[in-house]
Amino acid sequence: MPEDPPRPDLDHVARIQKEWARERPDVDVRPQGVIGRLHRVGMHLTDSILEVYAKHGLGEGEFDVLAALRRAGHPYERVPGELAAHTMVTTGAISKRVDRLERAGLVARRVDENDSRSRVVALTEKGRALIDAAFTEHMENEKELLDGLTEQQTAQLEELLTTWLARFEG
Known part of the structure; x- marks a missing residue:
């Protein structure tokens, strides 16, 4: 048939x-x-x-690190363990990402004032300007991606996904 x-x-x-x-x-x-x-x-x-x-010349991992530093607030810095927690990857992965970002002049490492064995990763001015521009475009893009839904549908979808995600991450 x-x-x-x-x-x-x-x-x-x-x-x-x-x-x-x-x-x-x-x-x-x-x-x-x-x-x-x-x-x-x-x-x-x-x-x-x-x-x-x-x-913006970034991969997802680099964006995540720059965004985590920017969200930290002034002076836009975190220790690698905090970056790992805020980006949900290992400290080893953070180290590789920070190496690339440091070579690009977007972040700088310095010795932690409170613990000379530890390093702090900080956004440079160049890094802050880049993440601010990339984040603005990212939010505009996400808004466009939701354009096919009404505000009510978007709210319902967010509520459903929040409930469902809690099952996995609760």
């Missing part, structure tokens, strides 16, 4: 669900409707976000 042509009113995930429902009617494919679409939306969001970072 020939296969039905794809229906234009079905999105990619719905077409996959329809095929699985036909091939495996014994398996409930409804969760794929949420997870599959969330995965696809995530890929689109990631591509768009990384594009903004790249415009």
Whole structure:
């Protein structure tokens, strides 16, 4: 029997669900409707976000470190352990990121006044200017990414995702 042509009113995930429902009617494919679409939306969001970072000569890791330093407030510095906690990566990963940022003149390391065995990482003026510009464009981009939703839908989605994320990170 020939296969039905794809229906234009079905999105990619719905077409996959329809095929699985036909091939495996014994398996409930409804969760794929949420997870599959969330995965696809995530890929689109990631591509768009990384594009903004790249415009500023940054990767995601470098953006995260600069943003964590900027959020610290004046004098825009943190010890590597704090950076790791605020960016959710290991101190080893932080060290590599800080090395790249330091070579670019965006951060500087200095000895911690309270512990001469420890280093403090601080934003340079160049780093602060860059993260301020990149963050502004990043927020404009995120606003555009949500433009297809109403304010109410955005609020509902945020509430649902907050509840769901707490299940994993609670």
